[in-house]
Amino acid sequence: MQNIGTKHSTHTKKYTITCLAAIAWKKNSLSLEKVEVEPPKAGEVRIKMTSTGICGSDDHTIKGIITVKYPFIPGHEGAGIVESTGEGVSSVQPGDKVLTLPVPQCRECSACLHPKGNFCEKQDLLPSSGLMLDGTSRFTCKGEKIYHCFRTSTFTEYTVVPEISVVKIDAAAPMDKICIMSCEVPTGYGAAVHSAQVTPGSTCVVFGLGGIGSAIVMGCKASGASRIIGVDINEEKFPRAKALGVTDVLNPSNLKKPVQEVVKEMTGIGVDFAFEAIGLTETMVAAWDSCNLSHGVCIITGVSAPNLQFSLSGQTVFTGRTLKGACLGDYKTKDCFPQLVTAYLQNKINIDPLITHQLPFDQLHKAFEVYHAGKTIRCVLLF
Ligand code: COD
Ligand code: ZN
Numbered sequence: 001m002q003n004i005g006t007k008h009s010t011h012t013k014k015y016t017i018t019c020l021a022a023i024a025w026k027k028n029s030l031s032l033e034k035v036e037v038e039p040p041k042a043g044e045v046r047i048k049m050t051s052t053g054i055c056g057s058d059d060h061t062i063k064g065i066i067t068v069k070y071p072f073i074p075g076h077e078g079a080g081i082v083e084s085t086g087e088g089v090s091s092v093q094p095g096d097k098v099l100t101l102p103v104p105q106c107r108e109c110s111a112c113l114h115p116k117g118n119f120c121e122k123q124d125l126l127p128s129s130g131l132m133l134d135g136t137s138r139f140t141c142k143g144e145k146i147y148h149c150f151r152t153s154t155f156t157e158y159t160v161v162p163e164i165s166v167v168k169i170d171a172a173a174p175m176d177k178i179c180i181m182s183c184e185v186p187t188g189y190g191a192a193v194h195s196a197q198v199t200p201g202s203t204c205v206v207f208g209l210g211g212i213g214s215a216i217v218m219g220c221k222a223s224g225a226s227r228i229i230g231v232d233i234n235e236e237k238f239p240r241a242k243a244l245g246v247t248d249v250l251n252p253s254n255l256k257k258p259v260q261e262v263v264k265e266m267t268g269i270g271v272d273f274a275f276e277a278i279g280l281t282e283t284m285v286a287a288w289d290s291c292n293l294s295h296g297v298c299i300i301t302g303v304s305a306p307n308l309q310f311s312l313s314g315q316t317v318f319t320g321r322t323l324k325g326a327c328l329g330d331y332k333t334k335d336c337f338p339q340l341v342t343a344y345l346q347n348k349i350n351i352d353p354l355i356t357h358q359l360p361f362d363q364l365h366k367a368f369e370v371y372h373a374g375k376t377i378r379c380v381l382l383f
Helices: 056-063 178-182 184-196 213-224 235-245 259-267 280-291 314-318 333-345 361-372
Strands: 017-026 029-037 046-052 080-085 097-100 139-141 144-146 158-162 164-169 203-209 225-229 248-250 274-275 297-300 320-324 357-360 379-382
Touching: 017 139, 017 361, 029 158, 029 203, 029 361, 046 097, 046 178, 056 203, 080 158, 080 178, 097 178, 097 333, 158 280, 164 333, 178 184, 178 333, 184 213, 184 274, 184 297, 184 333, 203 213, 203 280, 213 235, 213 274, 225 235, 235 248, 248 259, 259 280, 274 280, 280 297, 357 361, 361 379
Parallel strands: 203 225, 203 274, 225 248, 274 297, 297 320, 357 379
Antiparallel strands: 017 029, 029 139, 046 080, 046 158, 046 379, 080 097, 097 164, 139 144
């Protein structure tokens, strides 16, 4: 007789997969290696990656500006297809298109339970243990344990992530592009439209016109900002920034006075909204100083090197401005990222101009060369 009892499949495939992955063995050294990827344990998901972006934060982790454990597999901005799931996983199943979440959403911690919080206490970004939630790793190479990065590690053909760090997206999503919905778009576009809530007719300044800064510009433009000042030391970034909506550009290296003085002169008293998308304390202070004294809002999306501090004149705080950090656009990741994907599929957000380069995964070194040469907004690696 056929068993129609309560036992159900867990989709667990109990075998290790050997595949190609990028390993940072120590600071500033990245190599492609054959890696063993263990099957997912309970509450985990193994993903076959389809695309991953090269974000400034990946460069930060490889250089050790964001503290990580070596050797590790970098990468956090990823899209892929679920290969198998561990026991108890219910929100995704094999074959689902998914995004990796650099910050998870556990739905249980104080951040997740707060209506505005998104920096889930189960995150592994600041600080980074490099391990799964049970304190172990799913990667080995040449007999050595390899650490995870942000519990996402997307620079690999297969990765294992906690269920809270992955979300199912629309089956129609184009997998060669959609990976940027897992960091660049929410971090940048979200900082403008959701964290700052840029208002129509407002003035904005964006420090850094890389991937995140460009997505911020897109969000300011979509919100109806009348003036968007773009600041970057690399003038090669200016033409694309202008195409996205930047109205004025400034290269601080060519100015005779501090950039914040120039921004204040250009706008009378300072901008309504300032954004920092570089990760340097000097540019965080410059963004703050560029804001309108009474109602200016300064949003910091970058992370500086550990232990660096910045100081603000006490009097510039008293006048009423707001300083706010924003990780991933303050979006609750598991709830909101699929909605961003759907908005793209409905032509409400056009993310295509944010991707300037696409290369096969095994050309990772070339991709980093183009990134370091300052040629990219986003380079996406395809598997
Ligand atoms: N003044 C002006 N522009 C500068 C300066 C400077 N002193 N130094 C660098 N720049 C420009 C560069 O020319 C470049 O155009 C831009 O700043 C940086 O862009 P990218 O493309 O290198 O980096 P992004 O945009 O992908 O990432 C920027 C972040 C600020 C997000 C990142 O570097 C960071 O700080 N990450 C940590 C935050 C984090 O982890 N967020 C959540 C997951 S990513
Ligand atoms: Zn990122």
